[in-house]
Amino acid sequence: MTAAVPTATLPHATPRRARRPAPRPKAAVPLPPPPPAADADPDFRALDRALRATAARMTQGLSPSVLLEAWTDWALHLLASPGRRLGWALAAADAAGQFAVWLAEASAAGDAAPLVEPQPGDHRFADPVWRQWPHVAVAQAYLLGERLLLDAAHRVPGVARQHENELAFLFSQWADVLSPTNVPWLNPVIMGHTLQEGGANLARGWLNWMEDAGRLMKGAPPAGAEEFQVGRDVALTPGAVIYRNRLMEVIQYAPATPTVHAEPVLIVPAWIMKYYILDLRPENSLVRWLVGRGHTVFMVSWKNPDAADRDLSLDDYRRLGVMAALDAVTAAVPGQRIHACGYCLGGTILSIAAATMARDGDDRLASLSLLAAQTDFAEAGELMLFLDERQVSLLEDLMWTQGYLSGGQMSGAFQLLRPNDLIWSRFIRDYLLGDREPMTDLMAWNADVTRMPARMHGEYLRGLFLENRLSAGRFAVEGRVVALRDIKVPIFALGTARDHVAPWRSVYKINLFSDTAVTFTLVSGGHNVGIVNPPAAERGSYQILTRQHEQRYVDPDTWAASAPSHGGSWWPAWEAWLRDTGTAAQVAPPRPSTTLCPAPGEYVHQA
Template sequence: MSDTGERSRKKPTDEPSLEDYLIRDPGSFALNLARMVEQAGKAAAAWIEPREKGLKSDLMAEPLADMVRTLSRLSEYWLSDSTRALEAQTHLFSSYLAIWANSIRRAAGESTEDIAAPDPKDKRFQDEDWSKNAFFDFLKQVYLVTARWALDLVEKAEGLDDHTRHKAAFYVRQLVNAASPTNFILTNPELFKETVAANGMNLVNGMRMLTEDIIAGKGDLRLRHTEYTHFRLGENVATTPGKVVARNDLAEIIQYAPVTDEVFKRPLLICPPWINKFYILDLSPEKSFIRWLVAQGHTVFVISWINPDERHAHKDWEAYIREGIQFALDTIGRRTGERKINAVGYCVGGTLLAAALALMAKEGDERVGSATFFTTQVDFEHAGDLKVFVDEAQVSALEEAMFRDGYLDGSKMLSAFNMLRSGDLIWPYVVNNYMKGKNPVPFDLLYWNADATRMSAANHSFYLRNCYLENRLARGKMVLARHRISLADIGIPVYNLAAKDDHIAPALSVFAGSQCFGGDVTYVLAGSGHIAGVINPPEKRKYQYWIGGKAEGNFADWLDQAQEHPGSWWPHWQEWIEARDAEKVSPRHLQDDDSQVLGDAPGSYVMIRI
């Protein structure tokens, strides 16, 4: 959102038609409003019932308290000096007066220029009446001016530490996004016209969907982002042929069937994040990274993490390394006879892999010959907006709740991730679902995004404290299995992929983390964000990637010198892998009568939903 976008000139002849705003059947409209209120009551009951029965406890007290504390610090700066406060208010009110004066001039037949215009990328104000209708145009400009003013208050406040300023900017953005006139029927011309045209039936449908989503969330709102019934695991997502070849209490190990006449001698192990399910790497066949790997001749093994419950409360990082990564390495050795493998880690799965490799270096375990990290942070100094949720007070409150239940409910993490992009992942769906009363379109990526997982208490507590709160992994102070581990002990070749627009593992953070490893690091920057930057098949010919020298010095300087290449980074990574070991062997076929086979991919653990 910006008031620096291209300004538009309004002509007095741009008069809207009011016919679309007139209710033609007051009786039907009133009846549907009554039905909407009835449905809203059912939604409220669905929210209240599990709380009255003690089945649902809210974790909102501390986050809300933190927001109040943070914004109070911001208010203290501006209100402590009357001159400063007056200047800020005068700046805002002068903008309002300019918008009002333009409205009067426009009504008198003069051409006017917007005081504030939305960013061209902002999709919220696309209806023509945001410009043609004087009322909605006024609301739009007042909102844009106010939003920019509020964000400026954060930027210009002095005396705030970096963390407080970061949190204040985040919370103000949430409030700004929530207050948009596009989110309300009477202040959104598109919603207003649709409601009149449907005689309010859209609101009835919307409240029905709201009730269904609260019931689906067992008392919390589980905001739907896609048509979930369209997707079925193993049928139209996660369809690459393979078998579950090992299983323990924490993980299933999947081996995928070869399709080439020869395969690389070194098998490939993928360690996905446990915060989400592994099939982000195996969506529809045309998007599947796993299917592409198999087609390149890799023998692919993937860890599929359990969706934990109270039984896994004490499974910490050492357990995830021993029973996840090293269990997979043992399985690969047994299945292939190989003692050297290539390893890939994605997001927090990459963070765990990095810690595992540092521990294995201490213990003399040399089974991993190269490591690839996708949008992985190991240095959390520049960790982005997720740091807003991590300070001592918030972590302590979260730990109290987690250790009571044994896990963190997956809906909590899903909500946090959605808040990072509330303008894309929350409010457009609130408007579409609950005000327009429309089902969202089928989209495999958003189906996966909503398939959230729980986090075991010990695991998540260790992660938050050692990585986000204290940055111990980058500082060489993390302790695992009584070893103080150091990333500098990892001397194997590393391919470290960042994404330019990543809001979860910022490119700068991944760049800084590249300097922690002890061996040769190839830093590559992909276009787009945390998911699309990684899941970018060459056939799509989308985005680009940058390669350059060593990841050292200033990130901006590195980017200035880097070479931009169109399309997917996948072939570049394949060349990197082959340059380190391109030896081929006969394919490792899977047989149904194999005594180690426990079932077909994608396995049973991935089917466990929250």
């Protein structure tokens, strides 16, 4: 490198002008801070959340943006699809032509075979009077229109599948609202009763509506529910609360036989419901039936959370719920492995706890029974239709203002899944025909609603429903991922054929994610009636088949085609499975070491 030489030593160099002293730098003037973002200000954030929570109350927790996006997607693509519009118009014209020909024949003959039959399970037109002229014409016109309306939601090129399913659901809701069975002067059953009774049915219906409205405003249970009081009419199996913490109680039921099976049974119900659905009246109590066959039964009774419990987490339900209950059972029956059974959401948290126990080397379980309980939520039915980030965020805002999600807010969502059975049929029977359906123990239990803590329910919706972490291998407990494949004890999984909460094909997916023997049972009935089916009732049916862990996976439809069918209740098959997975040893009944209060305990009475 050439060294630098001063300019003055160079020949013929022109001297440079003297440099001016460099100006002093000016003092830096501080810039004003940027305005704070709205989300960074807790006051503005609270305002936004409060406004969204108000909107959620008005829409029953349904996000308006979800509906608007689905509608816009469908409408824009339909406008850009003249062929689809033409095809739908031709189908409508063809249906109108067929109806006109049928109408002429039916009016002339007074009778004609119907053009359209209702869908399976649709009992709105089951009364024979709907087959008579001219009422049959009204029914046929409606069913044809309903078919065209529902068809309009499908096969529009470019529409996202999720939006198509959402529009189909909404169109179905609109079709149900417009049904002639809901219009008194179009429904011959209502008109017949009105003429026969001189309008007395409408007067009774008005009184029924006034009573129901008054009870709703007071927060009182529906009419007749007072006939089924907990501890007096239902939840009567003798026992005692042997453990209690801030989240649940553990009930140990009194033995009914001189000796009992060595392995006890722990039942974990869902905290979305009161536990006594499994201990209703003596004649349909699953608990009493198990005790009568020599099983030592323990039951978790969840606390009904309030605003003070807003920060209870999903893992709290595992730690303070399932694991604490297992510790209580172990203390009551030391040295014995435990048959753990979870129902609905209780089965989901139980499966998480069982996977965690397997990961950590805790071998206290003898078997695992999952009744209408999902471990994979990719096909969770119509509940998934509107569940996305916006919907969950809206529900979180609603729960933020309350500290919980109320039972009424949850039951409203479930009713929309079966509006004809749970909304319109009751509207017709109670308010237009003026007839009260007799209250049953199951109906009274269903009205005894519970709440969901805000944090827990948000984690449940995001982690399981929205992101499906458990079956995807991304669900962490105490900082480490758990895997259902680690569960090695035998599994008894049960689905119900008409389940709108936990569709049986979704429940069946435990076969995909487990590495142990799985006995799957498909029972007739729905989410609750299919479970509460005592043998003495002599109703219903079930299919059952076991897949050993070394056998290949079979898809659910193939399973349903090959699994043998049996009449009656599934309870005896499950009880036999429990005996087969146990040691067959008989021991003296264990006695509670601690008795806090008699069954059914205190938490079950919380309103």
